[in-house]
Amino acid sequence: MKKSTNYITTAAIIGALYAALTIILAPISYGQIQVRVAEALTVLPWFFPQAIPGLFIGCMVANIFGGNGPIDIFGGSLITLLAALCTFWLRRFNRPWLAPLPPVVFNALGVSLYLSYLIHVPYWLTVAYIAAGQFAACYVLGLVLLYTLKNRFKDL
Numbered sequence: 277m278k279k280s281t282n283y284i285t286t287a288a289i290i291g292a293l294y295a296a297l298t299i300i301l302a303p304i305s306y307g308q309i310q311v312r313v314a315e316a317l318t319v320l321p322w323f324f325p326q327a328i329p330g331l332f333i334g335c336m337v338a339n340i341f342g343g344n345g346p347i348d349i350f351g352g353s354l355i356t357l358l359a360a361l362c363t364f365w366l367r368r369f370n371r372p373w374l375a376p377l378p379p380v381v382f383n384a385l386g387v388s389l390y391l392s393y394l395i396h397v398p399y400w401l402t403v404a405y406i407a408a409g410q411f412a413a414c415y416v417l418g419l420v421l422l423y424t425l426k427n428r429f430k431d432l
Contacts, residue, residue, distance in 0.1 A: 287330035290320060294334025299341050306342040308395055308402055311409040314338065316417035318356070318379040321364035322372065323425060328364060332357040347390045355386040372422055376414035383410045 297314035298305045305312045314334070320327035336353040344352075362378035384407035392402040 283326050286324060286326040287328075287333070290317060290324070290327050290330030291332075291334035291337070293317060294331055295337040298334075298338035302341065305338070306344075308391065308397055309405045309409065311412050313413055313417060315379055315383070315410060315413035316421050318359060318363060318414055319375040319418040319422040321360045322367045322375040322422060323429075325364055328357065328360040331360045344391070344394055347394070348387075351390055352383075352387055355382050358382055358386075372426060373419065375422055376418045379414050379418075380407060380410040383407075 294314040294317050297317075298312055301313050304310060305314070317327070317334075318331060320331070332353055335356040336349055339349045339352050342348050342352075356379070359378040359382040362382070363375050366374045366378065384403050388399055388402040388406050391397075391406070392399040395402075
């Protein structure tokens, strides 16, 4: 019972943090050109499997406020879920610098599929914009978070 309570609590905290960061930083979190700071949290499945549902639900809540409707609420959240599962899977290779790769690739290619259609901008231009923002959030902020946690908690 205690283990499942800890799992749910950790997932809820991660989800709430993701949603809050995205909504508070809304001017830079939504749109064609975005740096969603909360995407730094997408490295957390490297350490915590609880982060997988937390990121999924947090993204879903955050996308409710994004203004792109159900396609973003569900599509963007499923992309985040897929990226989180891949990040968790990649930890078997013990190469921490790989942790941010799935969110960068999946969001750049996947979110751009519907976002370019919704805002009437060429797909590959949208891919470039989303990839740049994801790189900043995941590889700059996310790797700092990952290595900080790795060094702070040696047993993680």
